[in-house]
Amino acid sequence: MVENSPSPLPERALYGFVLFLAAQFGFMLYLVWAYVPESWLFSLGLTYWPQKYWAVALPVYLLVTIGLAYILLFGINMMSTAPLNSTHTITDNYAKNQQQKKYQEEAIPALRDIPISEVNRMFFLGDGSN
Amino acid sequence: MEERGDRTALQCRQYSASCREFSVRCQPVQLRSLSAATCSVWLAAYWLFVLTQNSMVLSTAIFITLIGLIVYLHFVKIDQESLLVIASLGIQMTSSYASGKENTTFIEMSRVKDVVINEAICMQKVIYYLCILLRDPLDPQSVSEVVPLFQSSKPRLNCLVEVYRSCQEILEQRKTVSQTL
Numbered sequence: 001m002v003e004n005s006p007s008p009l010p011e012r013a014l015y016g017f018v019l020f021l022a023a024q025f026g027f028m029l030y031l032v033w034a035y036v037p038e039s040w041l042f043s044l045g046l047t048y049w050p051q052k053y054w055a056v057a058l059p060v061y062l063l064v065t066i067g068l069a070y071i072l073l074f075g076i077n078m079m080s081t082a083p084l085n086s087t088h089t090i091t092d093n094y095a096k097n098q099q100q101k102k103y104q105e106e107a108i109p110a111l112r113d114i115p116i117s118e119v120n121r122m123f124f125l126g127d128g129s130n
Numbered sequence: 131m132e133e134r135g136d137r138t139a140l141q142c143r144q145y146s147a148s149c150r151e152f153s154v155r156c157q158p159v160q161l162r163s164l165s166a167a168t169c170s171v172w173l174a175a176y177w178l179f180v181l182t183q184n185s186m187v188l189s190t191a192i193f194i195t196l197i198g199l200i201v202y203l204h205f206v207k208i209d210q211e212s213l214l215v216i217a218s219l220g221i222q223m224t225s226s227y228a229s230g231k232e233n234t235t236f237i238e239m240s241r242v243k244d245v246v247i248n249e250a251i252c253m254q255k256v257i258y259y260l261c262i263l264l265r266d267p268l269d270p271q272s273v274s275e276v277v278p279l280f281q282s283s284k285p286r287l288n289c290l291v292e293v294y295r296s297c298q299e300i301l302e303q304r305k306t307v308s309q310t311l
Contacts, residue, residue: 116248
C-alpha cells in the first residue's frame with residue numbers, strides 16, 4: 001500500500017541530498033578555480049584547468065541567454081499563432097475525428113466539440129433551445 | 131440602414147429579397163498623421179544635408195515623399211470595403227482604395243458553406259472577425275478554407291452581428307431553393 005500513495009518516496013530525499021552536496025561542491029570548486037592564483041594551484045600539482053577567462057565569460061553568456069530567451073519565447077509564440085485565414089482557428093484533427101455518442105434521455109450530454117456554425121447561431125441569432 | 135461605431139460606418143442596402151450589400155467605410159487619411167510623416171522625412175533629410183552638404187538629399191527626400199504618398203494611397207489605404215450577397219449566385223467582396231482603385235473577389239454559392247463570426251488571436255489580443263467558410267469538394271461536412279472579410283476596416287462586434295444576421299437570412303433562402311428543386 002505504501003508504494004501506491006502519491007506522497008514522495010524516501011528515495012527522493014536521498015536524490016535531493018546527493019544533488020545538494022554535489023551542487024555545493026561544484027560551487028566551491030568554481031570559487032577556488034576563479035579566485036586562487038594559478039601559482040598556488042600549480043604548486044599543489046593541479047595543472048589541468050581551463051583558462052580563467054571562462055570564469056567570467058560563462059556567467060555573462062548565461063545571463064545574456066536568459067535575457068534573449070524572454071524575447072525569443074515571445075517571438076516563437078507570435079510565430080506559432082495561426083493566421084486569421086487558417087482552418088486551425090476553427091477545428092483540428094481531434095475535432096474532425098471525434099465520435100458522436102448517442103443522446104440519452106435524462107443524462108448530461110457527452111462532451112464534444114461543437115461546430116462553429118452552431119455556436120454562432122446560438123450566440124448571435126438566439127436560435128434553438130439546445 | 132446605417133450604424134456608426136467610433137470610427138467605421140456600416141451601410142446595408144437591400145436590392146431584392148435575395149440580394150443585399152453591406153459597406154463598411156474606413157477612417158480617412160488624417161491630416162496630422164500625413165503631416166507628421168512628411169515632417170519626419172524632411173527633418174531627417176535636412177539633418178543629412180547638414181551632415182553631408184549635398185543638396186541632392188533634399189530633392190530625393192521630396193521625391194520619396196511624393197512617390198511614397200502615391201504608393202500608399204494606391205496600394206495600402208483602403209477607403210471602403212463592401213460585401214454583396216446574392217442567394218442564388220454567390221458572394222462578392224470589393225475593396226476600394228483611396229486612389230479609386232477597386233479590387234474584387236467573387237466566390238460562387240456552391241463553394242460557400244457558411245458565413246460566421248470567428249474569434250482569433252491577433253498580436254496580443256482576441257478579435258472578432260467575419261469570415262466565409264468554404265466547402266471541401268471531397269468532404270461536404272468539412273471546411274477547406276477560411277476567407278476573412280473586412281480585414282482593413284475591422285468593424286466592431288455590433289456591426290458584425292448585424293451583417294451576420296442579414297447574411298444568415300439570405301443563406302437560408304438558398305437552402306429552401308435547393309430543397310424545392
